[in-house]
Amino acid sequence: xxxxxxxxxxxxxxxxxxxxxxxxxxxxxxxxxxxxxxxxxxxxxxxxxxxxxxxxxxxxxxxxxxxxxxxxxxxxxxxxxxxxxxxxxxxxxxxxxxxxxxxxxxxxxxxxxxxxxxxxxxxxxxxxxxxxxxxxxxxxxxxxxxxxxxxxxxxxxxxxxxxxxxxxxxxxxxxxxxxxxxxxxxxxxxxxxxxxxxxxxxxxxxxxxxxxxxxxxxxxxxxxxxxxxxxxxxxxxxxxxxxxxxxxxxxxxxxxxxxxxxxxxxxxxxxxxxxxxxxxxxxxxxxxxxxxxxxxxxxxxxxxxxxxxxxxxxxxxxxxxxxxxxxxxxxxxxxxxxxxxxxxxxxxxxxxxxxxxxxxxxxxxxxxxxxxxxxxxxxxxxxxxxxxxxxxxxxxxxxxxxxxxxxxxxxxxxxxxxxxxxxxxxxxxxxxxxxxxxxxxxxxxxxxxxxxxxxxxxxxxxxxxxxxxxxxxxxx
Numbered sequence: 001x002x003x004x005x006x007x008x009x010x011x012x013x014x015x016x017x018x019x020x021x022x023x024x025x026x027x028x029x030x031x032x033x034x035x036x037x038x039x040x041x042x043x044x045x046x047x048x049x050x051x052x053x054x055x056x057x058x059x060x061x062x063x064x065x066x067x068x069x070x071x072x073x074x075x076x077x078x079x080x081x082x083x084x085x086x087x088x089x090x091x092x093x094x095x096x097x098x099x100x101x102x103x104x105x106x107x108x109x110x111x112x113x114x115x116x117x118x119x120x121x122x123x124x125x126x127x128x129x130x131x132x133x134x135x136x137x138x139x140x141x142x143x144x145x146x147x148x149x150x151x152x153x154x155x156x157x158x159x160x161x162x163x164x165x166x167x168x169x170x171x172x173x174x175x176x177x178x179x180x181x182x183x184x185x186x187x188x189x190x191x192x193x194x195x196x197x198x199x200x201x202x203x204x205x206x207x208x209x210x211x212x213x214x215x216x217x218x219x220x221x222x223x224x225x226x227x228x229x230x231x232x233x234x235x236x237x238x239x240x241x242x243x244x245x246x247x248x249x250x251x252x253x254x255x256x257x258x259x260x261x262x263x264x265x266x267x268x269x270x271x272x273x274x275x276x277x278x279x280x281x282x283x284x285x286x287x288x289x290x291x292x293x294x295x296x297x298x299x300x301x302x303x304x305x306x307x308x309x310x311x312x313x314x315x316x317x318x319x320x321x322x323x324x325x326x327x328x329x330x331x332x333x334x335x336x337x338x339x340x341x342x343x344x345x346x347x348x349x350x351x352x353x354x355x356x357x358x359x360x361x362x363x364x365x366x367x368x369x370x371x372x373x374x375x376x377x378x379x380x381x382x383x384x385x386x387x388x389x390x391x392x393x394x395x396x397x398x399x400x401x402x403x404x405x406x407x408x409x410x411x412x413x414x415x416x417x418x419x420x421x422x423x424x425x426x427x428x429x430x431x432x433x434x435x436x437x438x439x440x441x442x443x444x445x446x447x448x449x450x451x452x453x454x455x456x457x458x459x460x461x462x463x464x465x466x467x468x469x470x471x472x473x474x475x476x
Contacts, residue, residue, distance in 0.1 A: 045180035050445030055409030066334030069381035074402035079421035084110030109385035112341035121413025131356035144417025144426035155378035169211035172326035182323030185282035197333035197347025224307035376403030434468035
């Protein structure tokens with residue numbers, strides 16, 4: 001080989017001629033995974049080392065899809081109760097975006113559930129969430145969230161991607177791209193879904209898509225019932241060795257194609273074939289709850305294989321133990337345009353116990369200190385009633401709503417921000433979706449200002465081009 005001309009040689013030609021093609025790189029990865037190369041086997045991301053000390057290693061996002069009413073869950077409003085049945089002040093609502101109540105008479109609807117002081121911290125939490133009340137001293141309630149989209153699908157898109165434009169990378173994909181995963185046998189970003197308790201708005205798979213990032217960073221949706229991943233099992237009559245040989249042949253063809261084209265999506269295909277092969281062993285073990293003590297399943301209210309939010313929370317803890325970086329659980333059932341009193345109570349019955357159990361379980365295993373848990377929806381609900389009669393509901397609302405967070409680095413037993421006396425506008429320590437994303441990345445050791453991906457001539461960020469602030473006041 002003439003090294004005198006190496007500067008004139010194309011990169012992939014040099015790699016091919018010098019014997020370091022994609023096959024050798026793949027072998028190196030496998031050696032690292034097995035500890036044969038003398039370095040860590042972590043599936044590292046691009047941020048090495050992290051910009052900041054890592055407060056947490058992973059994220060579990062409990063997404064209450066449909067928009068839970070902050071006024072019946074986490075944001076007590078005595079003044080709204082006193083104004084029940086009276087007209088909403090026009091000073092608050094005039095010219096404001098309202099989903100289905102636009103042009104209608106706006107009447108105050110007082111909170112439909114009582115609140116109590118909880119724990120040593122005295123956090124005020126709705127009696128509709130009796131189990132979350134018991135973890136009050138472990139959580140931080142943010143009561144001043146805002147968003148920009150008033151309908152479900154675009155609001156989910158904005159919450160997940162930081163933009164109203166469909167097709168951009170989800171926050172889970174950004175995190176996996178930046179940090180990689182601590183597992184070689186499971187996807188680094190896993191999504192689970194459940195429903196119950198109310199109108200279940202659909203959730204599009206683009207909410208966990210990788211957008212313009214390489215497709216290996218997109219979330220993998222595990223089915224809650226039946227086979228968690230389609231076509232994971234080997235066909236009848238096909239042995240493990242036969243399948244391994246087939247995968248090797250396909251990988252060889254893909255490797256040759258990659259050397260010719262240098263297409264990153266071919267590299268993704270190679271990685272995904274290997275991941276699928278390894279998942280045939282790791283996923284059945286993950287889904288087997290036989291090693292879970294009865295008292296743990298009882299704590300969650302979980303029955304293996306029932307596809308409920310409770311069982312998904314058990315799976316979330318098991319995924320966290322196995323090195324999955326970003327775990328997202330959607331529960332669809334919070335869209336209460338009518339019957340908000342009973343609706344909130346019913347839907348909370350599906351998620352309250354398991355949400356609290358997840359925090360308690362992570363804590364007793366020493367995992368909560370290295371995990372960020374997020375609980376909340378895509379928006380809140382209006383202080384105005386929707387529908388007449390004795391069973392009114394609430395419309396979509398974007399000007400103020402609530403989340404709670406728990407885990408390493410989060411100030412426990414703490415309330416941050418406030419809405420006005422009617423629960424309409426966030427008026428104190430207002431938090432945008434971009435602030436939320438910046439804070440999440442900060443806790444993972446990433447400075448959002450320097451976390452970019454070049455796309456169509458622009459340096460794209462999860463937090464966009466607008467100013468975003470890390471919520472330092474909620475950090476311990």
